[in-house]
Amino acid sequence: MSHDDPLAPHSHEPNPEPPSADPAFTLEFRGRVIPLTVDHLRQLPSVAIDNCFIVSTGHGTSGPFSFAGVPLLALVDAHDPGEWTLVEVISADGFGTRLGRAELLAEQPARASILAHAIDGRPMTRAEGLARLIVPSERDDALKQVKWVATVRVK
Ligand SMILES: Nc1nc2c(c(=O)[nH]1)N[C@H]1C(S)=C(S)[C@@H](COP(=O)(O)O)O[C@H]1N2
Ligand SMILES: [Mo]
Numbered sequence: 380m381s382h383d384d385p386l387a388p389h390s391h392e393p394n395p396e397p398p399s400a401d402p403a404f405t406l407e408f409r410g411r412v413i414p415l416t417v418d419h420l421r422q423l424p425s426v427a428i429d430n431c432f433i434v435s436t437g438h439g440t441s442g443p444f445s446f447a448g449v450p451l452l453a454l455v456d457a458h459d460p461g462e463w464t465l466v467e468v469i470s471a472d473g474f475g476t477r478l479g480r481a482e483l484l485a486e487q488p489a490r491a492s493i494l495a496h497a498i499d500g501r502p503m504t505r506a507e508g509l510a511r512l513i514v515p516s517e518r519d520d521a522l523k524q525v526k527w528v529a530t531v532r533v534k
Contacts, residue, residue: 386467386475392437397527398471402509407532408459417510420496423449423457428493428515436520446503446513448495452483455533463533468494468512471529476512476522490515494528 406413425447432442455466466483469475483492495513496503503509508526517523 386469386477393435393521394472394474394526397505397508398529399527400505402505402527404510404528405530406454406458407530408463409534411459413458417496420449420454420494420510423454425449425497426488426491426493427497428490428513431513431515432518433521433524434518445499446493446495446511446515447497447500448493448510448513450483450488450491450493451478451512451531452480452491454494454531459533465534467530467532467534468525468528469530469532470525470527472527474525476514476525478514478523486516492516492523494531 402417404415406415427445427447429445430443431446432440434440451466455463464480465477467475467477478492486492492512492514495511496509498507503511510528512523512525512528514523
């Protein structure tokens with residue numbers, strides 16, 4: 380894996396600024412691009428996940444937060460319940476992570492990875508990461524807590 384691969388594990392000083400004002404994102408399957416907005420996301424069944432922490436190597440831990448959003452597994456399956464094994468979640472500033480379908484299937488529903496649109500019972504702001512991937516099981520370095528998701532690429 381190349382050193383500058385945005386999806387490779389790496390330490391990173393978090394980017395404090397949204398790369399753009401627009402929280403729209405695309406869901407991409409092989410050969411198919413589905414544009415989605417936060418309104419679309421809010422129309423799908425959401426779950427709230429309490430006791431989430433954002434753990435930074437650089438500046439400590441924040442939380443606990445309650446994040447609410449659409450389980451990533453359900454989001455993908457709602458648009459294409461076909462066969463897939465991997466999903467890449469990439470922000471407009473080039474930060475991202477990969478999650479395996481098996482990994483998502485193994486999660487407890489109460490600690491599911493979500494595409495979050497709300498924090499502590501109110502809509503998330505763009506500055507806070509809207510729309511933001513929250514992986515509640517990650518408690519070490521926040522590299523999966525991708526802010527400003529621009530692309531969800533299903534493979
Ligand atoms: N898009 C994007 N998401 C990101 C980052 C980033 O630079 N860009 N940094 C990550 C890192 S290293 C940390 S510690 C947390 C910081 O989250 P916070 O700004 O909510 O504290 O965001 C994570 N998500
Ligand atoms: Mo971090």
